[in-house]
Amino acid sequence: MTSQNKSVPAFGYEIIRDYALSTILGKHADDVLYWVGKDIARKFPCSDIQLIISFFEDAGWGTLSIEKEMKDGYIFQLTSDPDLLNIKNRKFRMEAGFIAEQIQCFKGCLTECYDEKKEKQSVVQFTVKWDTKEKIG
Template sequence: MTSNENKTVPVFGYEIIRDYLLPIILGKHEKDVLYWAGKDLARKFPCTDIQLIASFFEDAGWGKLTLEKEEKDGCIFHLVNDVDLLKLAERSFRLEAGFIAQQLESNNGYLTECYEEKDEKHERVEFTVKWDSKEKK
C-alpha cells in the first residue's frame, strides 16, 4: 500500500483542468461557481488562523499567500505562484477568493467577502477582504 502524501499532480495536468476545462464546462458562470466552490472547500478544510490558510494554499499548489495589511474591517493578501504572466492574465482566482472569504468568515463570525485583482506588474494577485462587524453569521 502506498502513501498519498508523496504523490504530486503534474503542473501541466492541473493547468489543463484549471485553465481550459473548467472555463469550458462552467461557461459564463465560471467566476460565480468557482467563488462558491472555494467557500465550500473552506468548510471542508477549516483553517483556524491565517498561517494555516497560507499553508493550505501552498499544499494545494495555489502559491504563496501572504498577509500584507490588516484593518479593523478587513485585510489584504498577496498571492504569488508559478503561473506565467500570460496565464495570470487569463486565469480566474475566484476559487481562492471564495476560500479566503469563508475561512475568515468562519474565524471572525462576520459576513465576509473577498475580491481579487491581478497585479500583472508585480506578477501577483491581490485579495481584498472586507467584513461587516454589524452582520454576525
C-alpha cells in the first residue's frame, strides 16, 4: 500500500496544522508558513495551473478553482467541506506561498500571492500578482 492510499484522521492533521505549528512559530507564523509553502512548491513542481489544482486535491487542502484571469494575475478560490476547511482557526499562508512559487516558476517573473478568508461564504480567496519587469532566472 502506498502512502497515497493511507489517510490521516482530520483531527490529528488539525492539531498539528492549526495549533502546534502556530505555537512553535509564534508571531512569525504567517511569514514562515508562506516560505514553507514556497519550499513545498519547489519539492513538488507543477508546470501548469491544472497541476496546482490537482495538487490541492491530492494534498487534502481543498478544491482550488480559478475565479478570474487578469493580464498580471489570477484570483483563485479555495473551497471544501466547512469543517475540513476550518476557516475560522486556520491560516492559509502556506497555500498562498505554494501558489506563488508555482506560478513564479512557470511565468518566470516575481510573483506574490495574498490570501483572504471569506468566512460567511466559507471560502478562501487567493489573489496572485506577477511583475513582468522582475524576471526570475
